Amino acid sequence: MRITWNEFHANKVVTIEWxxxxxxxxxxxxxxxxxxINGIWADENQxxxxxxxxxxxxxxxRKWPELHRLVEWKTSPIPGWAIFLIALLLYMVGRSQQILIxxxxxxITALTxxxxxxxxxxxxxxxxxxxxxxxxxxxxPGTIVSLLTMPxxxxxxxxxxxxxxLANYPISRNGVILQIGQYQLLVAGACAGLQTLLTLExxxxxxxxxxxxxxxxxxxxxxxxxxxxxxxxxxxRVIVLTLITYHYGDAAGQGxxxxxxxxVLFLSALILIIVxxxxxxxxxxxxxxxxxxx
Numbered sequence: 472m473r474i475t476w477n478e479f480h481a482n483k484v485v486t487i488e489w490x491x492x493x494x495x496x497x498x499x500x501x502x503x504x505x506x507x508i509n510g511i512w513a514d515e516n517q518x519x520x521x522x523x524x525x526x527x528x529x530x531x532x533r534k535w536p537e538l539h540r541l542v543e544w545k546t547s548p549i550p551g552w553a554i555f556l557i558a559l560l561l562y563m564v565g566r567s568q569q570i571l572i573x574x575x576x577x578x579i580t581a582l583t584x585x586x587x588x589x590x591x592x593x594x595x596x597x598x599x600x601x602x603x604x605x606x607x608x609x610x611x612p613g614t615i616v617s618l619l620t621m622p623x624x625x626x627x628x629x630x631x632x633x634x635x636x637l638a639n640y641p642i643s644r645n646g647v648i649l650q651i652g653q654y655q656l657l658v659a660g661a662c663a664g665l666q667t668l669l670t671l672e673x674x675x676x677x678x679x680x681x682x683x684x685x686x687x688x689x690x691x692x693x694x695x696x697x698x699x700x701x702x703x704x705x706x707x708r709v710i711v712l713t714l715i716t717y718h719y720g721d722a723a724g725q726g727x728x729x730x731x732x733x734x735v736l737f738l739s740a741l742i743l744i745i746v747x748x749x750x751x752x753x754x755x756x757x758x759x760x761x762x763x764x765x
Contacts (some may be wrong), residue, residue, distance in 0.1 A: 492585055499562070499581075503574050511571065511610060519670040523608040526677060530601035538590065538597050551587030558584055571610050579605045600680050607673040621647075623668065627702070628658045631709040640717065649709075651717045658709055671701035671740045678744055689751050696747050704740035 504524075511517040558580035565573030583602055586594040595602070624647045632644040635651070642651040647658040675697035684690050 489589075492589075496578075496581070496585075500578055503562075503566070503578070507571075507575070517610060519673070520608045520610075523604065523670075523673060527601045527605045527608075530604060530680070531598060534597055534601065538594055545591045545593070546589065547587045547591045551584045553584075554580060554587065555584035572612070575609050579609075604673065604677065604680075607669055611669075623702075623705075624658045627705050627709055630706050631658075631713065634706070634710060635713060640714075642713070649713055651713055654716050654721055656713055656716060667705060667736070668698070668701045671704060671737070672697050674737065674740060675700070675744050678741070678748075682748070692751060693744070693748055697744065700740060700743045700747060703743060704736050707739045708736040 507520060512520045558577045561573045561577035561580060564570060565575075565577060579602060582605070583595065586598055586602075628644055628647045628649060632642055632649060635642045640651060642649060644650070649656045649658065676694065679690055679693060684693075
């Protein structure tokens, strides 16, 4: 597809227009992201943070042409600047008091304010999903994570134990500790925690955004089914780690293959999402069209 000189010139003007804003955001938030990379993002429980951030940037880049094709748009400077002041306040409090959810939340708030100031509500209609997707990188309060993670770990441990027992493996369970042969394995939060569930939910929503189904019911059904899909993927990961430890020893289970089991988690979740989506597509295709008497 050819780009005319006028289109090229317009894109150049738009790039120059947004360049100072991008530089300002970088200056303000590079210290934050540097702290995250050397802090919680180095932890296995929060390793999804940079992935969510990069995917959100890619979604914004993907929507960028649509943003500039807006025929009718009206800036919203007053609400935009009000939201931007809130973002700055969140940043100052979060940075000075080391409250990460405030500091990271200020970035999402500032991004929302900038779109309002530059392009108004129409821009938010275009960019709502990338901005919403950024919420998945926010760290949840530890009390909420601890409260919800323990029942999830118990459930995953119970299902994994019963599946391996049916497969004739010498396994028993005490709470979230699996005993297989001579080895004991603790089902940690990274294997079956709330953060893992939210990460897989984000993966499912990202998939939905890419495929762009026109059926609202199909989208809602798949978004809800992502929760049991995430649970199943967690069970698969625990089973894989348990079998690796049983057959190859504790060093293999806690070493490189432990990280590989993390890849198994996301790959199995993605495969299950695609399979369930295909089944939903088949279900909708095979439903008979019923005539309605008027």
